[in-house]
Amino acid sequence: xxxxxxxxxxxxxxxxxxxxxxxxxxxxxxxxxxxxxxxxxxxxxxxxxxxxxxxxxxxxxxxxxxxxxxxxxxxxxxxxxxxxxxxxxxxxxxxxxxxxxxxxxxxxxxxxxxxxxxxxxxxxxxxxxxxxxxxxxxxxxxxxxxxxxxxxxxxxxxxxxxxxxxxxxxxxxxxxx
Amino acid sequence: xxxxxxxxxxxxxxxxxxxxxxxxxxxxxxxxxxxxxxxxxxxxxxxxxxxxxxxxxxxxxxxxxxxxxxxxxxxxxxxxxxxxxxxxxxxxxxxxxxxxxxxxxxxxxxxxxxxxxxxxxxxxxxxxxxxxxxxxxxxxxxxxxxxxxxxxxxxxxxxxxxxxxxxxxxxxxxxxxxxxxxxxxxxxxxxxxxxxxxxxxxxxxxxxxxxxxxxxxxxxxxxxxxxxxxxxxxxxxxxxxxxxxxxxxxxxxxxxxxxxxxxxxxxxxxxxxxxxxxxxxxxxxxxxxxxxxxxxxxxxxxxxxxxxxxxxxxxxxxxxxxxxxxxxxxxxxxxxxxxx
Numbered sequence: 428x429x430x431x432x433x434x435x436x437x438x439x440x441x442x443x444x445x446x447x448x449x450x451x452x453x454x455x456x457x458x459x460x461x462x463x464x465x466x467x468x469x470x471x472x473x474x475x476x477x478x479x480x481x482x483x484x485x486x487x488x489x490x491x492x493x494x495x496x497x498x499x500x501x502x503x504x505x506x507x508x509x510x511x512x513x514x515x516x517x518x519x520x521x522x523x524x525x526x527x528x529x530x531x532x533x534x535x536x537x538x539x540x541x542x543x544x545x546x547x548x549x550x551x552x553x554x555x556x557x558x559x560x561x562x563x564x565x566x567x568x569x570x571x572x573x574x575x576x577x578x579x580x581x582x583x584x585x586x587x588x589x590x591x592x593x594x595x596x597x598x599x600x601x602x603x604x
Numbered sequence: 605x606x607x608x609x610x611x612x613x614x615x616x617x618x619x620x621x622x623x624x625x626x627x628x629x630x631x632x633x634x635x636x637x638x639x640x641x642x643x644x645x646x647x648x649x650x651x652x653x654x655x656x657x658x659x660x661x662x663x664x665x666x667x668x669x670x671x672x673x674x675x676x677x678x679x680x681x682x683x684x685x686x687x688x689x690x691x692x693x694x695x696x697x698x699x700x701x702x703x704x705x706x707x708x709x710x711x712x713x714x715x716x717x718x719x720x721x722x723x724x725x726x727x728x729x730x731x732x733x734x735x736x737x738x739x740x741x742x743x744x745x746x747x748x749x750x751x752x753x754x755x756x757x758x759x760x761x762x763x764x765x766x767x768x769x770x771x772x773x774x775x776x777x778x779x780x781x782x783x784x785x786x787x788x789x790x791x792x793x794x795x796x797x798x799x800x801x802x803x804x805x806x807x808x809x810x811x812x813x814x815x816x817x818x819x820x821x822x823x824x825x826x827x828x829x830x831x832x833x834x835x836x837x838x839x840x841x842x843x844x845x846x847x848x849x850x851x852x853x854x855x856x857x858x859x860x861x862x863x864x865x866x867x868x869x870x871x872x873x874x875x876x877x878x879x880x881x882x883x884x885x886x887x888x889x890x891x892x893x894x895x896x897x898x899x900x901x902x903x904x905x906x907x908x909x910x911x912x913x914x915x916x917x918x919x920x921x922x923x924x925x926x927x928x929x930x931x932x933x934x935x936x937x938x939x940x941x942x943x944x
Contacts, residue, residue: 445618452623468637472641477647479651483652487655487658509663517928518925519929588667589668589718591927594718594721
């Protein structure tokens, strides 16, 4: 014997189940799993990776600029920062393009250059704490920027430069707030 | 028809679709997140690999090559150019070639050390070879060579230089990308060519030279003849007859902007003989004059040349950075000896 209205009752029950399952799925997708956290992680990860790309270009950029254009002194080297650093560590005397310079003046000019180039790239490059270190067997240099900024993590990039007696290492340290 | 289940079927379909979509959305979003994360890491690694390998190929390798060639020239130049100068061939080109090959080999050894000691994120996956050649159109160095060309090549047939920066980041550079010539003002090749021609000329002059026995003597009466005076006389005679530094150097063209100096030391066997002499010595005058026989001696020294030692030093007038200082490049030869 068939009961009247059993189809409608089943429809209502299934409809109710769909609504409940949909709500449950929505809950699972939004609250019950870690998707929002994952999205945040991905964004942070993407930012970090692309900032590293920017760091690399910044490092290459500052090493291969003509040093003269940011110097306040009237000295003209007419060459790149890379060449100046390499020649500084090459011999006891410092010569560029057959002109001799006092080494004390050259180190002042390097300090001046890095201070200016950090400031110059402030708008196009994230404001970070930066430090350039130049290490050789005999002498070390440090050129810092944004020294008072709190740093959460440091990332370093290295380049080795051959000299007549060995090599020196230039490291760019980037501290992220 | 009342009571049928036909209205329930679409609802069942909807229920199934909801379940499938909801279940699928989880792995898809996870997979997308993972792919995106990996891609960003890949981009970052590629950027690092590219900038590090470009620094390696455009700066580290050419500069290392230059310093290796300059330092090798400096060290060999102070050590007889790294070759033996005894029994040299009579063809200066053969000697020049030996000097050049020794220089290139020493440069490569220093260059290899620098490449092996590289402390970088990236490394070269194949052996590299440093080649040296003159900047002019000649196939070998001559005295007019003013610059040195350096070229770095990969020792494989396809001339590809593979730079490996991480597990998955191998970058291949073709010869035209990395094989840029590096020209430096190193004139060691010209100095070597001069040294070769100088000593071939010295061999020629020594071969034409017929050594004799050179004699000097001194006598005193009364008294004794001086041995050293007799030897000086004989030696002066020997030296005037033997090819000297200036007579050899005058026959060899000096490279432009270079200075040459040197010295010859003659080795010889010495024999001496002393014979007694007598003489009459008179003193006083008039009635007081008296004469007596006195004894004296004559010494004779004979020198027989055995060998000539010819030292030569040639240096350029332009300074290079050599072993940590600005210096003139030079070649000193102090082991050449010709037996007569």
